[in-house]
Amino acid sequence: MNLAVEPDVEAPIEETLLHASEVGMDTGDLRVLAILTTWLGVHHAHVNADVIVRLVAIHPSNRVKAYWAAVAQWLGKDRRLARFIAGFDGPAVDLLPVGTDFQIARRGEDERFRETRLRVPAGTLRDRPEDVLSPVALVRQHRGYRNRVLMGPTPRADVWSELERDPTLKVAEAARRARCAFSTAWEAAQSYRLLHTADALPPGRVLTVEPQQPPHSSRPRVSGHSASR
Amino acid sequence: MLPRQTLEHFDDFLEARGLRLDAIVVGGSALVLIGIVDRPTRDVDILHPDLPSQIADASRAFALEMRRRGIELADTWLNNGPSSLSKLLPDGWRHRTQPAFFGRALVLETLGRADLLKTKLFALCDRGTDLADCIAFSPTAEELEEAMPWVALQDANKLWPSHVEKTIGDLQRRVRHDV
Numbered sequence: 001m002n003l004a005v006e007p008d009v010e011a012p013i014e015e016t017l018l019h020a021s022e023v024g025m026d027t028g029d030l031r032v033l034a035i036l037t038t039w040l041g042v043h044h045a046h047v048n049a050d051v052i053v054r055l056v057a058i059h060p061s062n063r064v065k066a067y068w069a070a071v072a073q074w075l076g077k078d079r080r081l082a083r084f085i086a087g088f089d090g091p092a093v094d095l096l097p098v099g100t101d102f103q104i105a106r107r108g109e110d111e112r113f114r115e116t117r118l119r120v121p122a123g124t125l126r127d128r129p130e131d132v133l134s135p136v137a138l139v140r141q142h143r144g145y146r147n148r149v150l151m152g153p154t155p156r157a158d159v160w161s162e163l164e165r166d167p168t169l170k171v172a173e174a175a176r177r178a179r180c181a182f183s184t185a186w187e188a189a190q191s192y193r194l195l196h197t198a199d200a201l202p203p204g205r206v207l208t209v210e211p212q213q214p215p216h217s218s219r220p221r222v223s224g225h226s227a228s229r
Numbered sequence: 230m231l232p233r234q235t236l237e238h239f240d241d242f243l244e245a246r247g248l249r250l251d252a253i254v255v256g257g258s259a260l261v262l263i264g265i266v267d268r269p270t271r272d273v274d275i276l277h278p279d280l281p282s283q284i285a286d287a288s289r290a291f292a293l294e295m296r297r298r299g300i301e302l303a304d305t306w307l308n309n310g311p312s313s314l315s316k317l318l319p320d321g322w323r324h325r326t327q328p329a330f331f332g333r334a335l336v337l338e339t340l341g342r343a344d345l346l347k348t349k350l351f352a353l354c355d356r357g358t359d360l361a362d363c364i365a366f367s368p369t370a371e372e373l374e375e376a377m378p379w380v381a382l383q384d385a386n387k388l389w390p391s392h393v394e395k396t397i398g399d400l401q402r403r404v405r406h407d408v
Contacts, residue, residue: 028360096357098399102392103357124357130303131271137301 010165013144014051018059025063028097033067034125037112039132040071046135046145048153049080051179057087066093070118088117095120155180159188167196230302232258232270233330235295239307240332242291243284250284251336253277254329255311255348257362259339262329266365272306276315276340280307311348318344319379347376351383354396363400373397 017036024033040047056068065088072084094100095118103121110120112127139146144161151157158178162169169177175185243250256274260266280288288307295302315322318340325341339345346368352359368376377397381390 030358030360034358097360098395099354099357099392102388105388106386121357126358133301 018055021064021067025067026061035131037125038127046148046153053083066117070113070116073116074112092117092119155184156188159185163192232261236330240335243334249334254337254339274311275309347379350376350380354393
């Protein structure tokens with residue numbers, strides 16, 4: 001988010017989004033909520049929906065749940081977010097502590113939230129694209145975001161980011177940090193290490209798989225030789 | 230943008246170019262400079278004077294330099310957005326200003342407390358934003374009572390005065406921690 005401060009290039013995306021929604025909905029900081037909403041409008045395709053849905057589901061605040069349900073209704077084409085709608089079945093919530101009816105009568109509703117679970121007067125949540133980093137800028141600054149653009153907003157991308165950050169990371173820890181199953185992290189780690197092994201080979205160096213050994217030694221042996229042999 | 234740090238750099242920038250600006254700042258940056266809130270802001274709103282073209286050009290060049298250093302700063306970070314407010318403020322506001330930033334080439338004042346509070350209360354009633362800033366102001370009951378008539382005059386909507394009363398009443402309860 002474009003607050004003209006040093007960016008946190010390792011910020012966990014979904015936790016940051018949840019925190020912003022909490023600050024906006026529960027403490028009334030509508031500046032943060034406005035920036036969050038603009039950010040989601042630009043970047044929602046790169047959000048790990050499974051993670052944010054889980055985080056919101058266990059959050060105690062009804063107002064936070066209402067916000068995300070409204071976001072899911074606004075961004076209806078992103079079907080991954082539809083689970084938020086089921087997670088909040090109460091009546092529509094007023095964004096403002098007082099004066100929502102007056103403001104809506106005076107200015108109308110925010111088009112993004114019209115007929116959603118959140119009643120937002122027009123002009124209350126400023127929508128300024130320059131308040132958030134563009135996808136190009138975010139790809140350049142944030143490793144995790146870049147990998148999600150490459151691989152989709154999946155646990156695989158997040159495991160990859162963790163391994164780029166620390167190639168010595170144990171798979172179990174990568175799984176924990178990426179919030180995914182061990183098997184998912186394992187597969188991603190295998191791919192990561194394969195690519196980096198290949199990249200580390202000097203030019204012309206080729207690894208071959210030798211012919212199958214006798215049955216009592218069934219594992220094929222791998223040897224290296226120069227490509228000129 | 231972190232207002233104080235940004236303005237310190239801009240002060241250096243202006244001095245190096247032989248430029249000077251004395252101005253009155255309002256908005257979120259003003260609240261940060263006088264210590265009422267501590268948060269990033271998007272821009273610096275200058276109430277008075279109208280920014281001379283040399284200063285406007287310098288502010289854009291400064292923004293470009295900041296962006297080259299990896300710090301996002303819009304070309305319009307220093308602007309006269311709220312200048313029309315000067316016609317609406319209570320008489321004598323110019324004599325009630327307070328210091329906000331004192332550099333070598335850049336000297337900023339802001340509105341006096343009562344006038345600044347009025348602008349924030351108006352923003353709260355007008356858009357519903359600025360609640361956190363108004364709470365940070367910690368206005369007394371007397372200050373809110375003094376401000377309410379001015380705020381109530383700022384919109385011709387017949388329901389506006391009632392809306393102002395409810396909004397400021399809600400603020401007063403929050404400041405007193407009744408909510």
